[in-house]
Amino acid sequence: xxxxxxxxxxxxxxxxxxxxxxxxxxxxxxxxxxxxxxxxxxxxxxxxxxxxxxxxxxxxxxxxxxxxxxxxxxxxxxxxxxxxxxxxxxxxxxxxxxxxxxxxxxxxxxxxxxxxxxxxxxxxxxxxxxxxxxxxxxxxxxxxxxxxxxxxxxxxxxxxxxxxxxxxxxxxxxxxxxxxxxxxxxxxxxxxxxxxxxxxxxxxxxxxxxxxxxxxxxxxxxxxxxxxxxxxxxxxxxxx
Numbered sequence: 001x002x003x004x005x006x007x008x009x010x011x012x013x014x015x016x017x018x019x020x021x022x023x024x025x026x027x028x029x030x031x032x033x034x035x036x037x038x039x040x041x042x043x044x045x046x047x048x049x050x051x052x053x054x055x056x057x058x059x060x061x062x063x064x065x066x067x068x069x070x071x072x073x074x075x076x077x078x079x080x081x082x083x084x085x086x087x088x089x090x091x092x093x094x095x096x097x098x099x100x101x102x103x104x105x106x107x108x109x110x111x112x113x114x115x116x117x118x119x120x121x122x123x124x125x126x127x128x129x130x131x132x133x134x135x136x137x138x139x140x141x142x143x144x145x146x147x148x149x150x151x152x153x154x155x156x157x158x159x160x161x162x163x164x165x166x167x168x169x170x171x172x173x174x175x176x177x178x179x180x181x182x183x184x185x186x187x188x189x190x191x192x193x194x195x196x197x198x199x200x201x202x203x204x205x206x207x208x209x210x211x212x213x214x215x216x217x218x219x220x221x222x223x224x225x226x227x228x229x230x231x232x233x234x235x236x237x238x239x240x
Contacts, residue, residue, distance in 0.1 A: 013193060015070065017150055017186055018063035021157045025059070028160030031167060045101055051094035055156055058087050062153045069146070081139065084149070088132035091156065095125045100239050107236075119231050120219040127215060128155040131208070147204035150190065151212065158183045158216070175220050184213060 026034070033052065036042040061083060068077040103118035110117075135148035161183045165174035187209045194201045 011070070013190070014066035014146065014150060015063065017153060018059060018066055020186060021059045021062070021153055021160075024157045024160040025056070027167070028163035032163055047094055047097045047101065051091070051098040054087060054090035054094050058091050058156055059153060061087055062149060065149070078139070081136075084132055085136055088129055088152070092125045092129045096122060096239075100236060103236055115230075115236065118236060122235060123215060123219070124155065124158065127212060128152050131155065143202060144204055147190070147202055148208070151187070151204065151208060154183065154186050155212065157186075179220050180213070180216055183216075184209075187213075 029052075033042065033048075061080070065077055065080060068074070068080070099118050099121040103114045106114040106117075131148050131152040135145050135152065138144045138148065158179075162178050164182070165171065165178045168174070171177055187205065191201045191205045191209070194205065
């Protein structure tokens, strides 16, 4: 796969993934963030805005890096790439703090569901951060590096896609449709792309993508149970 890097970096796939992330964010947060903010009805602490900015910065960084790779400007791509870790840490930290606020807000009305949801956020964000760290470690192996960054971006897209359920309330089992199926379509496309273009699917998709899917599946199965609520309760109590 590494020998295909020169050809792969000039394809439109990764820019297309960045565009899909922008669209997912615009649609998903139209009802819970952008719309209420435009109407002056959004009452949230500053950390929510910082999280939104950091997630947007991540997608923008990914898009910029994909564009630089397509243009062949690898020197600037490598220099700019060092911004990936601090931006990812900002997404992780602000995301957890945002969900601390949201879980405590919802605890009186939702009980253990709020604690379980918070625990799922922690695991999802932590997996995102680990993907970025792994991509940074493997930056000299472009084929793995770019796919890890793509998988991390798909993880960032997940909360936005899950919020599509607010636009289609009659959908039966929105947790499966918007939490498992639609968010993972880019992974399936990436796997087929590898198979058709290079004759094999890269190990990043074969190994890490199933781990990500299993984590999301477990989160869906235990969402309204007491299984992970005690861990979520402990974390909420330990955090400021």
